[in-house]
Amino acid sequence: MATGKLECIFFSEFHPTAGHKITYQVVRCENDAIPVSSVRVLNQIAQCWMISKVPEEYVSRELFDTLHVYIITKPELQNRLITINALGHKIIGCPVSIQNVKYSRNALLFNLCFVCNASMDTAPYEPLVKKLANYLLTLELESGFLSNEKSKERLPSILADLLSQLNSNGKCSIPINESNTIHLKIVPPTKDPPAVLEHHVPMFLTDKNAFDSSQWDLTSQQILPYIDGVNHVQRIATEADVDINLVKICLQNMLYYGVITIVPIFQYSNVYITQPDINRLVEDEALREECIKYVTRNEMASPATLRSIIHLYGSLRSDISVKDLCLRFDPRSLNIDERHLIQFGVIRGLIKRLHQYPVRVLDGGEQHRTHQQPLDRYMNGHFNFDEICCKTGQSHQELEDYVENDANIYVLWK
Incomplete structure (x- = not known):
């Protein structure tokens, strides 16, 4: 319209x-x-x-x-x-x-x-x-x-x-x-915020200490200490001892008002690729300064250089995990916090996480296979590894081993 x-x-x-x-x-x-x-x-x-x-x-x-x-x-x-x-x-x-x-x-x-x-x-x-x-x-x-x-x-x-x-x-x-x-x-209508899922990681866009939490509802006050850009929604609900559906509602409300954003679970096995907006780091001085300040690990030492930051971002590919990146370039020796580097890139649209979606392809002898394994229901290409781990309690390594040991399961990256 x-x-x-x-x-x-x-x-x-x-x-x-x-x-x-x-x-x-x-x-x-x-x-x-x-x-x-x-x-x-x-x-x-x-x-x-x-x-x-x-x-x-x-x-x-x-x-x-x-x-x-x-x-x-x-x-x-x-x-x-x-x-x-x-x-x-x-x-x-x-x-x-x-x-x-x-x-x-x-x-x-x-x-x-x-x-x-x-x-x-x-x-x-x-x-x-x-x-x-x-x-x-x-x-x-x-x-x-x-x-x-x-x-x-x-x-x-x-x-x-x-x-x-x-x-x-x-x-x-x-x-x-x-x-x-x-x-x-005339007030333009705002779009409803996206759904908040168990594996999503909420992260404040500004310092959460700047907010007057006394003005928030009791549930929001209860989960506030656990929103740190690391904990996913299910862990927040468990740690705060709050029903997960209430946690989702609170976080969705914060999303609506632009208080938080959603980032993927950070793991060293994650894979990222750069986006066209990576060029903004060179063109936009304000973004460049914000990035350097955010990713610098030790503020008492010399700040991270733009050259090092762009080099690390540019080295992200579909065949390189964060662990590979760290082993190859050692970001900490460059005074760069690799977690902050990834978080900043995701939030600003400079990089994108590639998720793994397992899908089972049955051969002729398995056409009538009954789903007896708890994980089988998620092997349809609709659930990524993060989502499956949160729903089943499996670790990322356990899920990866399960997929690798089944010759009929393929992994789609997207």
Whole structure:
């Protein structure tokens, strides 16, 4: 779904004699840089400049007549967000009804709607429509803003300001009277954080001592001491004596707010490969300085050199483990902490861990083999070594021996 701009805002109501109608409608000009006062106000006289390219209306009378039952609605749909996708338009509204004997037919029915292109993602605008409906409801209850024709005549300019400011700045602040101002801001929807699994290793992105843990919930406070970039989720749950599902929920919440990130379990048997972003170490001075500071083992000695860091990263290949790297180049003699070197590379996207996924390929004589071994259920190419070890309690070496001793198990690296 594409994200775009509002094409139109209109105010509709149920008129005691005319029935369902669009009372005011403002349409976006083709040139977004045109001033607010140049937004075309239809069905009402208003100031407007440079309007030659503005269409006569965006929501036609014919379209409105087709859809009005979803705009000025029956009681069952009132005070609810309604999105209509029809004939190339997407209309978002929140129909409102105020019951009072002072109104004709004992009720005031209205709806302020946003109109977008049919392919647009309208989720960021839905809270704004709901909030605007509540603003107008409050203004009517406090001062009769909508039922008073004189005050209602201010709506076209208010809608024009809304349309222009939201499209230009993504927010607006429009004074209505001495005591009421409309404040709106478009907040893009955030994606749900990825699932947290037993073998994942949570790691704080900043110093955890900088956080005021007293503001956190009790479960988060309980697991906080065990989040060190080394312990995986299952070990954290065991050490903290907290149900693993609660630990996952807490960590997922921290992921959502950008407090932690997830890295693979660090083992010297791990294999990594470089990524295209490795070039950023040369191009980005801030990243370069951050890397040197993070991987330097002894701060009292001379810091690690960029040349040594790039040489170590560049030596990572699919046939070289971290153990091989350390035996060949001895990072500690270069004042480099190999664990920090790997962690920094993973977090910043400079390197990528290659995981091992075992898969059993049955030959003709094993087609009817029953899965009697506890590990057999994981030999399908869907589980990596880290995941299997956490789920079964096997050590990495035990799992590796099991795989090597079975000629029908192959390992996929990815």
